[in-house]
Amino acid sequence: MKQLFSFIRKEFHHILRDKTTVMILLLMPVIQIVLFGFALSQEVKDTKVVVLANTSDDATRRIIDRVDASEYFDVAVVAHNSNDIDAAFRDGKAKLAMVFEDHFSENLKHTGKAHIQLIADATDPNAATSFLFYASNIITNYQQDLSPTQTNSGLITPEVKMLYNPQMKSAFNFVPGVLGMIMILICAMMTSIAIVREKEMGTMEILLVSPMKPIYTILSKIAPYFVLSVINFATIMLLSVFVLKVPIAGSFISLLTVSLLYIFVALSLGLLISTLTSSQLAAMMISGMGLMIPVMLLSGMIFPIENMPAFLRFISNFVPARWYIDAVKTIMIKGLGLGAVLKDVGVLVLMGTVLVTISLKKFKVRLG
């Protein structure tokens, strides 16, 4: 026991004296949350709109007012011809154009039919899809208010409700994603680098010649990163609840349980990487390329898994973050209990057990 404590203390010294790294590790979740939350926001908010209405009449004005009044849009340019619209798109002054046909109001009154053309800047297709959806909604609403019974009597109007995330806040999606990524980064990457560093420096030899039990070496390497991960988990939770206003709908204890399980899986991944490599650079490459990219791309954090080709969908089953992120979404956003995430938990337990068994077997007590 004395051995273990002496060694854990040493590990904390290593980390705390490397001020740059410790700052990076502690600030990373903050920066990521801020980046994803504000800079890379996929939410539609104050999208600039250019309108073109040759005949200014009652109906066009009302629709334009509604668009302008909504929090999603901001009517920035009033165009007089199609060249103005082109210019607005080119200069980045607008992302969406609304073109009303001539005599819009009259047509609507007399024939019950009128046309609005919506032109979207689709360089970011996801954003374009969402703001087109909002614009159509505003127009449909106007139409319903105008004639709740007569004109639409033959039409089926779907009423859309966004469950769990009525405001379509992207934070609901990326908070679990950032959690999944940070844990992998700190546990897997930093742990593997910390162990490999001892190999590279030659201090591992001294430890192997000493009566230090290998399991103690491993435990003490893991301990500080475990603490760091828990701190980061707390940071992300606080930021998400108080800054991004994403509430924890389910039980916090369930969320914590799943997160601790995921930390365990990530730590055993780090251990495995450290047994496979002998240089810090290699450890960094493997964790960077082998873990970060799958976590970013295949976990459902950015791209929905359902839309992936079958092969990638299959691969994504082996990305622990996929299961963790799913579990966090279920508990944190949907507010369901542990019972709803039994599959995720089962997969993570299985992964952790397999990884830790392999890496403990491979962790060499003797150097060849």
Next chain:
Amino acid sequence: MDTVIKVENLTKRFGDFTAVDNITFEVKRGEIFGFLGANGAGKTTAMRMLCGLSIPTEGKGTVAGYDIFRQPELVKKSIGYMSQKFSMYEDLKVWENLELFGGIYGMHDKEIKIKTDELMGRLNFEEERDQLVKSLPLGFKQKLAFSVSIFHHPQVVFLDEPTGGVDPITRRRFWEMIYDATASGITVFVTTHYMDEAEYCDRVSIMVDGRIEALDSPMNLKRTYNAKNMDEVFQQLARKSTRKAD
């Protein structure tokens, strides 16, 4: 005098390559045993087997009375080790390194404290006590590394090219520390390729291509090979080598 290291027909092969070829020798308690050889002659591999870092392919050996095959854990408790790579934690303070290794070898806090005070005084390290190891000059680090390796008073200490890269005066001082250690009953097993250091050993073995070609006191070796100094002895033997140094 009793025997501290006893090795019989020890062999280590890596695939087709025989790194250590059937070596046999004994080291007596309190002796300074020099283990010489050109680069790639197999001395580091042999030493690693004695420390329990590497499993012998054939042969048997005991260190401090424990079998290197069956009781590696007991062997590890009774030895100290200092490698050619500098092996302290650079981002720990001097006293923290001592405390860490004391802890790893199961020493009590009180014992660690007393021995640390005593050591700092003896080495005149009082001012450096609170400094990070990386800020110390190489000669200091080597002295410290040696002190750490014998901090728990092992029966044998293995030194793998302990004085690489320092000037002759610093080396001489280092050897004074080695003499002090043997005076307190510690057996020293040292590899080196500085031939002046070979002269300081009680007995010297010279390895060529994985085999021990000569083993005697420096004086007897010089007489046998009709040489002025150990360097000439070494040159005569090393010439037999067919293995390419790395």
